[in-house]
Amino acid sequence: PSRLRLIPLTPYRWPPAIHAFQCDKGLRICVDLAGVDRSQVDLTVELQRLSIRGTRAAPEPTDAEGRAVQMIAFEIDYGPFERAIELPLPVDVDQARAAQRNGVLWIDLPFKQ
Numbered sequence: 001p002s003r004l005r006l007i008p009l010t011p012y013r014w015p016p017a018i019h020a021f022q023c024d025k026g027l028r029i030c031v032d033l034a035g036v037d038r039s040q041v042d043l044t045v046e047l048q049r050l051s052i053r054g055t056r057a058a059p060e061p062t063d064a065e066g067r068a069v070q071m072i073a074f075e076i077d078y079g080p081f082e083r084a085i086e087l088p089l090p091v092d093v094d095q096a097r098a099a100q101r102n103g104v105l106w107i108d109l110p111f112k113q
Contacts, residue, residue, distance in 0.1 A: 034103030
């Protein structure tokens with residue numbers, strides 16, 4: 001007799017787009033997180049690795065803006081996201097900083113001295 005085995009699916013995690021720059025004093029990483037509140041982002045900085053995780057809600061019109069009656073295009077990623085970046089040089093984990101403006105998260109990672 002054959003048996004059916006169900007394997008639980010892990011939810012799809014979309015990878016946010018990045019730009020990564022090596023500067024004189026450290027690395028600067030720009031992460032495209034339009035529509036994501038900073039409170040929904042979890043950053044983990046290690047000596048040579050950066051992990052970014054979080055969630056973005058599906059952008060939809062509010063009832064006050066008019067109820068959607070038909071989906072015409074649905075191209076913006078939403079739901080859980082995750083991106084891991086291997087860093088080319090060791091960074092000073094204690095001096096890492098992040099700031100969000102205009103839908104972009106900027107992460108500053110000074111080189112380890």
